[in-house]
Amino acid sequence: MVAWLKPQLVSEMMNRGIPRPNIVFFNSVINSLCKEGRVMDAHDVLDLVIGIGERPDVITFNSLIDGYCLVGKMDKAFKVLDVMEVVGVEPDVVTYNTLVNGYCTNERIDDGLALFREMPHKRIKPNTVTYDIILDGLFRSGSTVTARKMFHEMIESGITVSISTYTIILGGLCRYLCG
Template sequence: MPWKKFNQMISIGIEPNAAVYSSLIQGFCMHGDLVKAKKLISEMMNKGIPRPTIVFFSSIMNSLCKEGRVMEAHDILNLVIDIGERPDVITFNSLIDGYCLVGHMEEACRVLDSMVSVGIEPDVVTYNTLVNGYCKSRRIDDGLILFREMPGNRVKPTTATYDIVLDGLFRAERPVAAKNMFREMIESGTAVNISTYSIVLGGLCRNNCTDEAIVLFQKLGAMDLKFNITILNTMINAMYKVRRREEAKDLFAAISDSGLVPNASTYGTMIQNLLKEGSVEEAVNMFSSMEKSGCSPSSRLLNDIIRSLLEKGEIVKAGFYMSKVDGKRISFEASTTSLLMHLFSSKGIYREDIKLLPPKYRFFGGVR
């Protein structure tokens, strides 16, 4: 339809301007019709109308890459080169990012080679994108090789670069290498921000270095560093993990004093750990506080509470939380269903208490 309108304009003597041409070229590029796009570009040049700039084409490529249409974006790069336009570092970075997003690291590296071959030097965004792509693809060693190449190519790693590598090492369960990298980051004079500390503390906790995480957290607290709620959630869970229960509760109580607000994850962390240690009543009270604060429980959390109450014989309380199961956002997990059938079946220990459950769940004991 746009092509037909375009030809109608010309047939009645209306000369298209640069905006009309650009709009059509963008449409054809987004729909993969590069033959018509190239034809329009040639018309513009023949008529002396300024053709679209590299910024214009880079924007289209970026949009395609975000949609996962990387090959189509690559075709536009070839079109750009074919019409004599010089791609810039942003153009190449968009395409590299696209290939990394779809996990095609070899293609991303070929784009890097093409970039260098035409005399465009990779910048820190180029390297960060590639290193992150390797880390996401669980190829941390390849990412480290690129990271080590950066200084030789006159590109200094930034805080974001170190954050990517640290997160990759921790997720690859290489805490020793991650701790060495963190030490290297500090010694290099690279700024360490709250994001870095969040990655390190979380990584230490996930890799069974909880005591080290707590020591670092305490040092940071002595420096009056302003924590975010993610870090506090991590450390509350870490303290419970090493049975420093009172410290965990004190940290939770101090959240409001630090100007932060507990979120669903905070409450979930507290409730999960209270349930693990058998403090069902405290967990139930915490759940009430969670609801009053406007935080919605996850399906997993509600299932954990229901199972804990059932195992304690708190049938009425369990029934109250079962009534919150809607079958859509929140549903019974297999382990919860199995427990209900075991407890309330004809041979179950709570078969006489089945009527204490909400009516719609009495079928577990064969009662309607």
């Protein structure tokens, strides 16, 4: 547990008339810990949040998923997605983008693609960021032909092609041609 953030501290604050921290405060703490790679501490904060009766939201869970992805624990990241659904918090496109990015970053492009293909079945519409993640992952894994097909699929789907998309395409093609 984060040394200074304990149930007793929250109780003491409330006893002194200081309002109990809300989910925005806890999300900030959880996100910061995850960015530092301290995912277990962040998970402890989630336990505290639940223990004091605060309801975690999609931001809480997305931060934890990102933290687990950053430290390469994709199985735990995916379990957080399961917990979200059990407690009635709907995953969003950010949730899935984070997981897809985690798979791609951890050199598991096939798992990333499988999750990408599953998104519409979960009523999550891939967006420009989703396609950028997949395109970058495909190019980095050497799957240039598949990346080019995915780019055409993106255009045919009516998804906005951004400057960052073109940067990924150009970088990937340059690596292919020069590599």
